Amino acid sequence: MSDISRDTMLLTTPFHSRVEAMCDLNDWGNWMGYTTPNAYFDVELEYFAIRSTTGVFDLSPMNKYRVTGPDAQRYLDRLITRDVTKIGVNRVGYAIWCDDNGQVIDDGTIFRLDDQDYRICSYQRADDWLAWNTLGFDVTIENESEAVAGLAIQGPTSCTVLTLLGCTDLNQLKPFGIAHYTFEGRPLMVSRTGFTGDLGYEVWIPPESAEALWDQLFELGRDYLIKPIGSHALELARIEAGFLQANVDFMPAEEIVRVGRSRSPFELGLEWLVDFNKPLFNGRSALLKERAKGSRYRFAMLDVEGNKPAEHSFILKGDQQVGTVTSAAWCPTAKANIAYAQIEMPHGAVGDQLVAEIYYQRELHWTRLLAPCKVIDAPIFKSPKRWQTPAPPH
Amino acid sequence: MTDYDAVIIGAGHNGLICASYLAKAGKKVLVVDGRAEPGGCASTREFAPGFSVSDCAQWLSQFDQSIVKDLDLGGTGLKLSEQKATISLQPDGDHLILAGDTISGAGIDSADQAAYRDFKNMVRTFAKLMTTLYRGRPPKLVEQNWTDRLTLMKLGLGLKLMGRERLQDLMRIALINIYDVMNEHFSNAALKSAIALDAITGTNMGPRSPNTVYSYLHRVTGEHLAQTGTTQVMGGMGALGQCLAAAAEKRGATLRLGSAVQAIVKTEDRVTGVTLASGETVSAKLVISSADPTTTFRDLLGYHQMEAGIAKRVEHYRTRSGTAKLHLALSALPAFNGLTAEQLKERLVIAPSMDGMETALNPMKYRELSQLHTFDISIPTIEDAGLAPDGQHVLSAIVHYVPYAPDVGWEAGKPQLLRQLLSELEAYAPGIGAQVSASELIVPSDLEASHGMTGGNWHHGELSIDQALMMRPFPGSTQYATAVDGLYLCGAGAHPGGSLQGLPGRNAAKEILKRGALS
Numbered sequence: 001m002s003d004i005s006r007d008t009m010l011l012t013t014p015f016h017s018r019v020e021a022m023c024d025l026n027d028w029g030n031w032m033g034y035t036t037p038n039a040y041f042d043v044e045l046e047y048f049a050i051r052s053t054t055g056v057f058d059l060s061p062m063n064k065y066r067v068t069g070p071d072a073q074r075y076l077d078r079l080i081t082r083d084v085t086k087i088g089v090n091r092v093g094y095a096i097w098c099d100d101n102g103q104v105i106d107d108g109t110i111f112r113l114d115d116q117d118y119r120i121c122s123y124q125r126a127d128d129w130l131a132w133n134t135l136g137f138d139v140t141i142e143n144e145s146e147a148v149a150g151l152a153i154q155g156p157t158s159c160t161v162l163t164l165l166g167c168t169d170l171n172q173l174k175p176f177g178i179a180h181y182t183f184e185g186r187p188l189m190v191s192r193t194g195f196t197g198d199l200g201y202e203v204w205i206p207p208e209s210a211e212a213l214w215d216q217l218f219e220l221g222r223d224y225l226i227k228p229i230g231s232h233a234l235e236l237a238r239i240e241a242g243f244l245q246a247n248v249d250f251m252p253a254e255e256i257v258r259v260g261r262s263r264s265p266f267e268l269g270l271e272w273l274v275d276f277n278k279p280l281f282n283g284r285s286a287l288l289k290e291r292a293k294g295s296r297y298r299f300a301m302l303d304v305e306g307n308k309p310a311e312h313s314f315i316l317k318g319d320q321q322v323g324t325v326t327s328a329a330w331c332p333t334a335k336a337n338i339a340y341a342q343i344e345m346p347h348g349a350v351g352d353q354l355v356a357e358i359y360y361q362r363e364l365h366w367t368r369l370l371a372p373c374k375v376i377d378a379p380i381f382k383s384p385k386r387w388q389t390p391a392p393p394h
Numbered sequence: 395m396t397d398y399d400a401v402i403i404g405a406g407h408n409g410l411i412c413a414s415y416l417a418k419a420g421k422k423v424l425v426v427d428g429r430a431e432p433g434g435c436a437s438t439r440e441f442a443p444g445f446s447v448s449d450c451a452q453w454l455s456q457f458d459q460s461i462v463k464d465l466d467l468g469g470t471g472l473k474l475s476e477q478k479a480t481i482s483l484q485p486d487g488d489h490l491i492l493a494g495d496t497i498s499g500a501g502i503d504s505a506d507q508a509a510y511r512d513f514k515n516m517v518r519t520f521a522k523l524m525t526t527l528y529r530g531r532p533p534k535l536v537e538q539n540w541t542d543r544l545t546l547m548k549l550g551l552g553l554k555l556m557g558r559e560r561l562q563d564l565m566r567i568a569l570i571n572i573y574d575v576m577n578e579h580f581s582n583a584a585l586k587s588a589i590a591l592d593a594i595t596g597t598n599m600g601p602r603s604p605n606t607v608y609s610y611l612h613r614v615t616g617e618h619l620a621q622t623g624t625t626q627v628m629g630g631m632g633a634l635g636q637c638l639a640a641a642a643e644k645r646g647a648t649l650r651l652g653s654a655v656q657a658i659v660k661t662e663d664r665v666t667g668v669t670l671a672s673g674e675t676v677s678a679k680l681v682i683s684s685a686d687p688t689t690t691f692r693d694l695l696g697y698h699q700m701e702a703g704i705a706k707r708v709e710h711y712r713t714r715s716g717t718a719k720l721h722l723a724l725s726a727l728p729a730f731n732g733l734t735a736e737q738l739k740e741r742l743v744i745a746p747s748m749d750g751m752e753t754a755l756n757p758m759k760y761r762e763l764s765q766l767h768t769f770d771i772s773i774p775t776i777e778d779a780g781l782a783p784d785g786q787h788v789l790s791a792i793v794h795y796v797p798y799a800p801d802v803g804w805e806a807g808k809p810q811l812l813r814q815l816l817s818e819l820e821a822y823a824p825g826i827g828a829q830v831s832a833s834e835l836i837v838p839s840d841l842e843a844s845h846g847m848t849g850g851n852w853h854h855g856e857l858s859i860d861q862a863l864m865m866r867p868f869p870g871s872t873q874y875a876t877a878v879d880g881l882y883l884c885g886a887g888a889h890p891g892g893s894l895q896g897l898p899g900r901n902a903a904k905e906i907l908k909r910g911a912l913s
Contacts, residue, residue: 074698100703100870100877135705136697279663282701285877 010035013060014149014210018218022228029231032125034061039230044332046233050155050196051333053225056217057152057234059202060210064148065120065130069139072116078281079133080110081265081274087112090178092191096265096273097129098283102290103253103262104270105129106246109193111178119144123246129254133282149210153217154200154237157224159391162190162201164220165213170201171390184209192391195234197241199385199392224394239338240331242301242379244268249299249326249340264290267342269299297323298348302339302356303380304328304373310339310356316370317354322347325356334380339373350377398424398648399912401668401678403655403694404846404885406434408899409684410638410647412884414465415903417645421912424676425647426668428654428846433635434684435845435852436627436894442832444783445723447790448631449836450845450852452719452772453478453741455624456616456895457634460529464900465641472637475777477623478741482588483822487732490584494623500584513579520564521614523552528615528890528897531873531905532864569859572606573748587745591768594794596852596892598714600755601748605858612857612891619895624741628778634894658683658695658881665695665880679912682902684885686847686854687867688713695878704877707868711887712856713849715838716758718796720769720815722789723782723832727773730823739776744769744822751794758795763802763811767818768794786831791815798838798849808835853892854885866891874902875909882906 011034013019024041036058040046049055067076076084080095087093089112096107108122120126130141153162163170166181173179173192181188186209194200205213218226238245246252253262264287265274274287300323304310309330315323323343331338339356347354351374358369385392400416402409405427413423431437435450454474462468479493482500490500497510527549533542553561567575572593576586590601593610600606617623627634639649654671658681667677683690688708691697697705727735730742745751745768754766770792775782782788793815800807812835816827838850847854855861861868867887870877874888884902886892906912 071698078698078702100701129702132706133702135702135709136692136699279660280699280701282703284663284701285879 008035013058014207015058015060015151015214018211018214019058019228027230031231032061032063032123036061037228037230039232040228043230043232043236046227046229047236047332049225049227049229050233050237051198052156053227054153054155054158054161054221055196055227055229055233057154057229059150059152062145062150063122063125064144065122065126066142066144067118067120067139068116068142069137070116071137071139072118075133075137075139076110076118076120077278079130081281081283081287083275083278084110089114092176092178092193094273096270098265098287099253100282100286101253101262102264102283102286103256104250104265104268105253107244107270111191113178124252124254147206148204149207150202150204151213151217152194152196152200152202154194154196154198156199156385156394157221157226158200160394161217161221161224161226162203165216173391174389175387184212188213195241195243196237197243197379197381197386198237198383199388236329236331239327239329239340240334240379240381242381244270244340245327260296263297263342264295266290266295267297267299295345297342298345300341300343300348300352300375301379302341302354302373303376304337304339304356305371306369307337308358308360308369308371309337310358310371310373313339313356313358315341315343315354315356315373317347317352322354331380336380338380348375350375396667396677396679398422398676398678400424400680400682400906401426401676402682402684402884403658403668403690404434404684405429405432405635405639405649405651406684406885407436407634407638407894407896408885408902409434409682410635410642411461411465411896411899412682412684412903413642413647414638414645415900416906416912417642417647419903419907423642423647424650424678425642426650426653426655426670426676428652428671430652431632431635432639432649432651433632435847436631436635436638437845438630438632441721441834442723445786445788445832446630446781447721447788448627448772448774449719449721450841451631451894452626452774452790452792453624454620454627454631454634454894455622456613456620456893457622458529458619458895458897458900459621461896461900465638467637467641470637470640472633473628474622475626475628475739477625478739480588480624480741480743481733481737482584482743482745483730484584484732485821489732490582490588492588497585500582502582502585506580506582506585509579510585516560516563517611517614518617519556519560521611522618523549523556524611524890525615525618526552527863528619528895529901531901532866532889534864534872567607569604570607571602571604572610573601573752575607576601576748583747587748587751588743590748590751591743591745591770594751594768595770595792596715596717597857598712598716598851599856600752600795602752605856608859608862609857613893615890616893616895619897626772626774626777630774630778630781655694658690660695660699660878663879665878668694680880680882680906682882682884682906684883684899686713686851686885687711687871687883687887688848688855689846690881690883690887695881700878704870707870711867712858712861713851713854714798714856715841715849715851716755716795716797717838717841717850717852718793719836719841720789720791720793720812721834721836722826722830724787724789724826724829725831726785726829727776727787728789728823728826728829738773742769742771742773744771744818755795758797761797761799761801763797763800763807763814764795765814767796767815769819796837804837804839808837811835811837852886854887855891857891862891863889874905875911882911
């Protein structure tokens with residue numbers, strides 16, 4: 001990655017020189033061992049860039065693993081819970097993978113680059129688990145995390161900006177599609193994927209071209225109000241759009257120390273990603289048992305009354321504590337107070353009326369609020385632009 | 395409709411016993427094995443013209459009496475020798491003799507005898523408790539059902555009834571090593587090393603390795619299971635194999651020998667049969683493997699056909715072995731210093747001091763040949779003359795510590811090791827080298843090839859607490875049912891583990907019938 005002048009405990013991404021220059025707030029966080037900005041200039045304004053114009057998020061710290069070899073597809077098909085054969089070449093699939101106990105290790109995206117050539121993009125480091133999974137398969141796993149830099153370019157004007165950059169006919173690219181371009185003689189891969197629930201792309205480029213790409217994007221996007229966004233703004237957008245976050249909404253099963261703290265796909269509302277028609281995948285036996293026996297928890301999206309985010313709240317049903325909140329935010333576009341909660345079965349079905357026990361503080365004065373909330377069946381923010389092809393002009 | 399209710403992989407003693415119990419219950423069972431003779435490790439083979447030997451296991455000391463009774467093996471003409479004493483050979487010819495609970499020679503005094511009786515009483519108490527556990531399926535500690543809870547309650551009661559002092563002893567020594575336990579109980583060096591040898595036989599461990607107390611207690615369970623002491627099977631171990639094969643066939647099981655299983659067939663999400671080397675596929679409701687877990691999962695089923703966590707468990711399963719066999723064809727009865735001709739029929743062991751044994755282990759760890767070995771010797775022809783031409787003899791010895799793959803390679807290593815072993819024997823039996831008309835050295839990799847045991851480990855996986863009881867062979871595949879639907883284990887890699895005792899085969903059959911897995 002880029003040069004650093006002294007030894008630091010955190011690494012920097014290939015975009016760091018540019019990120020640092022634009023980080024007016026100098027507000028940094030540690031994301032998986034990398035120095036990344038929590039916010040550049042104003043969380044709300046950054047958030048509105050995602051929703052109204054274009055927001056640029058440096059996602060280089062994401063882990064990227066290249067999977068190649070004659071058994072690449074069979075390998076992935078056993079690894080993930082969905083049917084990998086349904087992902088065509090130059091397509092991306094959202095996927096989760098479980099351990100043998102049917103507990104979710106991580107979620108991520110599977111990029112199919114060629115017939116037997118895939119890339120896994122995951123939140124967690126997965127070297128050990130992916131290596132164990134190679135037993136019995138003619139497959140090679142390469143950790144490409146440092147060889148591929150990435151930016152999420154999200155929002156209504158994102159297609160236009162990228163087209164100006166030279167991504168010809170990008171508006172024809174379908175959601176979860178992949179297109180290949182060159183930038184300064186180096187391969188530039190664009191996928192119509194993202195974490196914001198709106199029209200948006202992720203671009204992948206060798207680190208050598210990272211800074212130039214950033215410069216050109218911001219140069220060309222100036223008239224389209226392109227803005228860099230930090231992790232806080234992205235957090236708002238992803239909660240509004242209904243995306244789960246590893247280490248926040250669930251604990252990766254491989255990192256669990258205490259018994260019972262991991263979660264199954266059923267318990268995270270991700271059963272739609274599990275394909276029991278496949279005769280074999282990691283966790284299948286355990287998940288079949290769970291399906292028959294019932295789960296311990298249910299993932300619920302809550303529409304909470306009032307405007308106080310239900311962060312870290314207990315969820316009550318009458319006097320009984322039935323759950324806890326994992327993510328919460330006041331969502332500016334949807335104008336709704338949303339919380340994700342893990343609710344003990346049998347509570348938490350859609351329509352269930354619950355109470356969030358919210359504590360908030362103003363000038364050292366703590367207030368306890370019992371906010372009624374309702375379990376809703378879908379994310380509160382829905383943008384038709386996310387699914388439209390050709391991508392709509394702004 | 396399947397061809398059979400169950401296909402059993404391997405016609406070793408466990409496979410045959412499992413087949414007998416299932417066939418006895420009216421199930422249609424096929425046993426397949428690549429070897430031409432039944433019995434697996436209970437086998438006899440001509441290793442030189444006119445000279446035959448039990449080419450894998452050579453002593454019978456743990457075979458469970460309940461199996462003898464259930465399968466009516468008493469009436470099959472199987473002949474065993476009288477109980478053998480163990481004579482631990484000493485360089486000065488003043489040998490240590492262990493006969494039942496009596497010890498003599500090698501400077502043993504009355505204090506040693508009293509200590510030995512106390513020690514035997516203690517280990518017998520522990521082994522009795524283990525025997526109870528061995529005769530049933532191992533209880534699960536979590537997700538248990540009533541059967542498991544009952545087993546655990548019985549175990550708890552058994553522990554309680556041992557009394558406070560015994561329980562403290564057990565808790566204290568269960569996880570330590572035989573070296574420390576020997577030093578606590580005895581002062582006589584010959585006695586310590588003779589007992590320590592029993593703790594390391596068939597394993598990859600030295601006297602100072604943790605788990606050697608467990609492996610010793612495992613061996614002592616034989617006093618409750620077999621109640622015969624150490625004996626020799628007339629006609630060689632193969633006679634036991636033949637007898638068990640006959641018992642299985644008599645109850646209706648079909649045997650196909652010389653017909654190796656090439657692969658376990660999985661259709662959709664369960665095991666449905668096996669493919670033979672001939673290409674033929676045999677279908678069955680269940681496939682029950684008496685092959686070791688590594689062979690079963692890695693080689694026959696294939697890692698790509700199971701969830702990754704199982705493959706990981708199999709890879710971690712320890713199957714190394716430091717055990718070799720030495721077979722000598724002798725032109726005449728050898729003469730051992732300090733032994734009468736009559737005594738040569740006993741079990742003769744050469745166990746250097748415990749420190750010597752530990753030292754002998756070291757080169758093996760680094761893939762080198764050792765300069766010192768232990769011997770567990772049988773001269774079967776004294777009681778069973780038919781194994782050799784008139785007046786001539788066979789010497790069979792279990793030898794430790796021999797590496798699986800020495801850096802020098804076996805082509806160069808074998809002659810070197812053979813010379814070394816003969817020179818070590820020569821010190822106790824001067825002139826034996828000149829009597830050798832033919833010899834054979836079976837190293838762990840040979841045992842692996844001839845008997846299909848991964849690593850040449852004749853316990854089908856190290857005998858250690860982390861691979862025993864409710865963890866044998868590994869969590870998720872205990873109680874004979876594996877984590878793969880339709881695939882069961884009935885070999886020594888399943889509870890209660892190795893040695894010729896037959897309990898894995900018997901317990902597996904009982905568990906399968908109890909579960910109604912074949913109904």
